[in-house]
Amino acid sequence: LNQGIDPRQGLLIGGGGGGGLYCTGIAHRLGCWPVLIPSASAALSATGAMLSDxxxxxxxxxxxxxxxxxxxxxxxxxxxxxxxxxxxxxxxxxxxxxxxxxxxxxxxxxxxxxxxxxxxxxxxxxxxxxxxxxxxxxxxxxxxxxxxxxxxxxxxxxxxxxxxxxxLQDADALKPPSAPGRSGAGGTRRAYFPGQGVIDTPVYQVQDLETGRRYPGPLLVESPVTTLVVDARSEVARSANESLLIYPLE
The missing domain is CATH 3.30.1490 (Dna Ligase; domain 1)
Known part of the structure; x- marks a missing residue:
């Protein structure tokens, strides 16, 4: 901000295994959208070191x-x-x-x-x-x-x-393997959200999300490497390369 850069014009990336828990709240505070959760978010630093030029x-x-x-x-x-x-x-x-x-x-x-x-x-x-x-x-x-x-x-x-x-390689052509996991193991889970309290929250497995479709919160998305928390002010979509994108609800 001090040097004329507006964070609202950037992309917020949730890295680390815990990034999916709090990235949506940070995005709302910054007004920085969308939020990208890479398919290899838990090992983002190591992945970047392997794939970067x-x-x-x-x-x-x-x-x-x-x-x-x-x-x-x-x-x-x-x-x-x-x-x-x-x-x-x-x-x-x-x-x-x-x-x-x-x-x-x-x-x-x-x-x-x-x-x-x-x-x-x-x-x-x-x-x-x-x-x-x-x-x-x-x-x-x-x-x-x-x-x-x-x-x-x-x-x-x-x-x-x-x-x-x-x-050394064409990173754009690389695609991560499909996420293993408990396909179809959804249902609901009791979870606390500020302003709503403890509610029955839908739970999705990342591989069960339809590519391109937006799922409004509140909900939880589980993957082998992280759990994504999407509040009632946001929605999530799965991209073609199996990453997750979070958007604010209009």
């Missing part, structure tokens, strides 16, 4: 003023960073199905005490227009983060940054 970040310090900008020196720094990224792709990232390299700078207004990271639209400075584009991008980013735009001040670049990522 290999990444590396390389940096070089080279102080440069936008008003006295040395394109040749800047391009030499970027070329050096690009070479490091290519070495990473050919080493740890060898055999990847795709790789991506992006560049940014850590810049500030002249003599400012902090820097912000600004992406570079192009990996080289071939004309004065590229310098102007960097300065404008810095102003825009600074304005978005701090609601301050000082176009009369010089912009200084301190650090040049290169990010490289190598995808």
């Amino acid at each position: 290999l990444r590396a970040t390389y940096t070089a310090t080279e102080l440069m003023s936008a008003r006295v900008f040395d394109r040749e020196r800047a391009n030499a720094v970027l070329d050096g960073l690009h070479a490091q990224c290519r070495e990473f792709c050919d080493g740890p990232g060898a055999g990847s199905i795709r790789s991506e390299i992006s560049f940014s700078v850590e810049a500030r207004y002249q003599e400012q005490v902090w820097e912000i990271e600004v992406p570079l639209a192009r990996p080289e400075f071939s004309s004065d227009e590229d310098i102007t584009a960097l300065v404008e991008s810095f102003h825009d980013t600074h304005d978005a983060l701090f609601a301050v735009r000082d176009t009369g001040s010089d912009v200084e670049v301190l650090t040049w940054v290169a990010h490289v990522s190598c995808a």
Whole structure:
């Protein structure tokens, strides 16, 4: 919030075996919807480590003023960073199905005490227009983060940054195995909900939910790795990849 980011525009992810118990309440307090409960929520960190791309970040310090900008020196720094990224792709990232390299700078207004990271639209400075584009991008980013735009001040670049990522597998094509469990073992269970007290609450097994259909709360959804609590203000749907999505009831 302090840097202009509205959590209501994001997606709330319930990780860990206990995430399904309290994520709906947190979403209501934040106004952040929908809530995603991945099929591997109880082992989300380990799953992410196994499926995520290999990444590396390389940096070089080279102080440069936008008003006295040395394109040749800047391009030499970027070329050096690009070479490091290519070495990473050919080493740890060898055999990847795709790789991506992006560049940014850590810049500030002249003599400012902090820097912000600004992406570079192009990996080289071939004309004065590229310098102007960097300065404008810095102003825009600074304005978005701090609601301050000082176009009369010089912009200084301190650090040049290169990010490289190598995808070792197509994570989008992966699908978890169908959840084992007690198919059809539903019924009701006595459960307490604020404002309602102890009520007979419907219980569903995750594999018995119809894909795409929304089930209004209050209810409980059981899976082999977590139990999801959906209150009377919310509804839940099962996605095609067997994750669960929680929405607020209108």
